[in-house]
Amino acid sequence: MRWLLLKDLQILRRSPLQAVLLVLYPVLIAVLVGFAISRGPDKPRVAFVNEVPQDTPFRIGEEEFDVVGARSELCERIECVRVRNRAEAIEKVRDGDVLGALILPADLVDKLESLGGLTPEQPTVEVIVNEEDPVKQRLVDDRISTLLAEANLRLAREVSRVGSGYLDLILNGGEFNLLGASFDILGLTRSAQILEALRGHVPAGGQRDALDAVIRFAALARQNLDLANPLLTSIAEPIKVDKRVISGETPPLDIFAIAVAATVTLMFVTVLLVAGSLALEREENAFSRLTRGLVSRSALLVEKVALGIAVSLVVTLVMLAGLELFVSLDWGRIGLWLIAIVAGGGGFAAAGAALGAAAREVRAASLLAFMVSLPVAFLSLVPSGAVGPALFDVIRFITALFPFKPALDAMTAALDETGPSLAAALGHLAALAAAYGLAARLALRRFAD
Amino acid sequence: MTASGTKAPATGTALEARGIVKRYGRQTALRGVDFNAGPGELLAVIGPNGAGKTTLLSILAGIVRADEGEVHLPRGEVGWVPQQAALYRRLTVEENLRLFARLEGHPDPEATVAEMLELTALADRRHDQVARLSGGNQQRINIAIGLLARPVVLLLDEPSVGLDPRQRARLWQFVRALAGGGTTVIFSTHNIQEAERYGERLLVIADGERLFDGSAAALRDAVSKEAPEAAGSDFETAFVAYLHHRGH
Numbered sequence: 262m263r264w265l266l267l268k269d270l271q272i273l274r275r276s277p278l279q280a281v282l283l284v285l286y287p288v289l290i291a292v293l294v295g296f297a298i299s300r301g302p303d304k305p306r307v308a309f310v311n312e313v314p315q316d317t318p319f320r321i322g323e324e325e326f327d328v329v330g331a332r333s334e335l336c337e338r339i340e341c342v343r344v345r346n347r348a349e350a351i352e353k354v355r356d357g358d359v360l361g362a363l364i365l366p367a368d369l370v371d372k373l374e375s376l377g378g379l380t381p382e383q384p385t386v387e388v389i390v391n392e393e394d395p396v397k398q399r400l401v402d403d404r405i406s407t408l409l410a411e412a413n414l415r416l417a418r419e420v421s422r423v424g425s426g427y428l429d430l431i432l433n434g435g436e437f438n439l440l441g442a443s444f445d446i447l448g449l450t451r452s453a454q455i456l457e458a459l460r461g462h463v464p465a466g467g468q469r470d471a472l473d474a475v476i477r478f479a480a481l482a483r484q485n486l487d488l489a490n491p492l493l494t495s496i497a498e499p500i501k502v503d504k505r506v507i508s509g510e511t512p513p514l515d516i517f518a519i520a521v522a523a524t525v526t527l528m529f530v531t532v533l534l535v536a537g538s539l540a541l542e543r544e545e546n547a548f549s550r551l552t553r554g555l556v557s558r559s560a561l562l563v564e565k566v567a568l569g570i571a572v573s574l575v576v577t578l579v580m581l582a583g584l585e586l587f588v589s590l591d592w593g594r595i596g597l598w599l600i601a602i603v604a605g606g607g608g609f610a611a612a613g614a615a616l617g618a619a620a621r622e623v624r625a626a627s628l629l630a631f632m633v634s635l636p637v638a639f640l641s642l643v644p645s646g647a648v649g650p651a652l653f654d655v656i657r658f659i660t661a662l663f664p665f666k667p668a669l670d671a672m673t674a675a676l677d678e679t680g681p682s683l684a685a686a687l688g689h690l691a692a693l694a695a696a697y698g699l700a701a702r703l704a705l706r707r708f709a710d
Numbered sequence: 711m712t713a714s715g716t717k718a719p720a721t722g723t724a725l726e727a728r729g730i731v732k733r734y735g736r737q738t739a740l741r742g743v744d745f746n747a748g749p750g751e752l753l754a755v756i757g758p759n760g761a762g763k764t765t766l767l768s769i770l771a772g773i774v775r776a777d778e779g780e781v782h783l784p785r786g787e788v789g790w791v792p793q794q795a796a797l798y799r800r801l802t803v804e805e806n807l808r809l810f811a812r813l814e815g816h817p818d819p820e821a822t823v824a825e826m827l828e829l830t831a832l833a834d835r836r837h838d839q840v841a842r843l844s845g846g847n848q849q850r851i852n853i854a855i856g857l858l859a860r861p862v863v864l865l866l867d868e869p870s871v872g873l874d875p876r877q878r879a880r881l882w883q884f885v886r887a888l889a890g891g892g893t894t895v896i897f898s899t900h901n902i903q904e905a906e907r908y909g910e911r912l913l914v915i916a917d918g919e920r921l922f923d924g925s926a927a928a929l930r931d932a933v934s935k936e937a938p939e940a941a942g943s944d945f946e947t948a949f950v951a952y953l954h955h956r957g958h
Contacts, residue, residue, distance in 0.1 A: 265809075271801060546792050546794045553772055556813065
């Protein structure tokens with residue numbers, strides 16, 4: 262068998278296009294994934310016009326807002342393109358230089374501050390978008406809406422806090438400053454106490470009855486205003502997110518991206534190589550000669566699977582080493598990587614052998630390998646909840662029949678400890694390798710016809 | 711070989727086939743074919759397309775299993791040379807020979823490679839990829855690989871297909887030398903003139919039946935008896951008339 266393996270490697274070396282693709286493919290995938298992971302999604306370019314006079318302080322109640330910090334935070338989320346005025350902003354949006362424009366009007370701070378006062382006015386910001394590209398428009402709308410929702414939430418919390426202070430003043434009394442003058446507020450609690458003390462000195466009859474009515478009102482008002490505080494909080498943040506993870510920890514997104522890239526590489530290299538290499542034995546008319554007592558059909562299959570595993574191991578490790586330029590991988594887990602690559606490679610190689618044995622010609626085998634692998638790989642990446650439950654069950658059934666999903670799980674588990682169960686993935690891959698190996702062996706019975 | 715150029719009568723049997731039957735579904739490809747071949751004999755299997763020639767050779771080679779009948783090889787193994795060169799075109803001549811010598815379990819594969827290069831007279835092309843060789847040279851390597859098992863019987867399935875006259879002449883010179891060395895060579899061909907020229911014995915098969923087994927001269931005698939109108943024609947015309955007379 263080793264001589265056949267050596268022969269296949271020699272043939273591979275003599276096929277420049279195939280050899281170059283085998284080297285370039287993982288390098289290209291590694292570079293693309295590396296850039297994608299290390300750069301993150303591009304920020305939308307948004308023209309930013311601030312008409313609020315510089316150094317204007319911003320207070321709600323007694324609290325001063327960090328305007329410079331808020332602006333910096335905003336410009337971390339979007340790429341702020343500074344423009345002088347709204348006319349320039351509109352021009353940039355129209356020309357497509359920016360996806361949209363955010364204009365903060367001059368009276369924004371005054372109106373914001375009024376939210377903490379007794380005569381609140383609703384502040385408004387202006388958003389300008391170019392709707393000629395619906396995808397871009399949606400992106401900008403979503404991003405700016407999210408940012409404004411977050412800003413609104415922060416402001417609402419602050420307004421709620423100030424409002425809560427006023428309520429507390431009404432309930433319990435205290436000092437209140439207005440236009441530089443200081444007032445002492447009595448408060449409902451103290452008012453009730455005073456009225457209760459006076460009640461004993463008021464003769465029974467009409468005046469005491471009236472006093473009792475005032476005392477009851479004060480008690481009722483105090484009780485109801487006590488409820489207003491939590492109500493104010495709920496208005497500020499009506500829905501609070503309580504996220505709970507029920508299916509174990511998930512690995513970081515960059516690790517998952519690396520696992521996907523490694524599994525896609527593993528799949529294409531192994532399935533195409535093994536399917537093509539087996540079909541080549543027939544195209545070169547060597548199959549009949551080999552299986553006339555020199556090599557058994559089963560041994561030939563084992564050799565092809567070994568070829569697939571050996572080549573995919575090298576190619577996938579090269580790809581992972583390439584990714585090391587962009588992200589830090591835990592090389593201490595290389596033992597698990599090797600297990601995952603060998604198991605995944607074995608599953609894909611067996612599937613490739615079955616496809617090659619069924620197709621019997623190199624071109625047909627390559628085409629079949631692409632037609633089967635690519636859609637199944639895409640389907641394997643569909644998350645639960647993205648489609649209806651019945652359709653997802655169908656997808657889950659189909660993807661369980663091909664090694665991509667368990668190979669991806671094995672790769673993810675090998676790369677990060679928070680990944681799915683490695684043992685379950687290896688068991689799944691072993692079962693698939695056995696099933697595809699059997700299918701390939703059966704297909705070889707009519708391979709030479 | 712005798713001084714007159716004809717071989718001494720073969721003694722013993724290198725291959726014996728008895729009652730070979732092969733069916734593909736409802737179609738019967740071979741209907742109880744019997745024949746034997748002696749050591750060093752050159753036996754041509756001829757017949758029209760679909761007669762069952764390749765099926766017969768495949769059964770003799772052990773690639774296809776017969777539904778009925780037996781093949782006996784009292785003296786040793788059969789070497790198989792398929793119609794299309796069964797070679798790895800991206801490997802060199804030497805690499806192909808070395809690979810199959812290793813797979814055959816030769817104790818010294820390099821010595822075997824050297825021997826086969828000498829036999830095929832392709833030592834100067836040893837480092838050339840097979841894809842760059844002519845069809846004739848590819849067929850010589852193809853036959854050389856068939857000889858690696860040191861067979862007592864060599865089966866050649868239409869060995870001269872696609873070769874030009876000069877390549878054919880070289881090929882037959884090579885094959886005759888093998889037979890002269892004691893290897894029984896059984897070849898199938900469509901080329902009736904070639905069968906007449908190189909086949910010491912002809913086995914005529916049509917529709918899976920053995921119609922004739924004997925020398926070219928004996929076949930001509932049979933033609934003159936059964937189809938006298940074709941007796942004076944060339945061998946191919948006489949052969950066609952014979953088949954027609956036999957209902958094929």
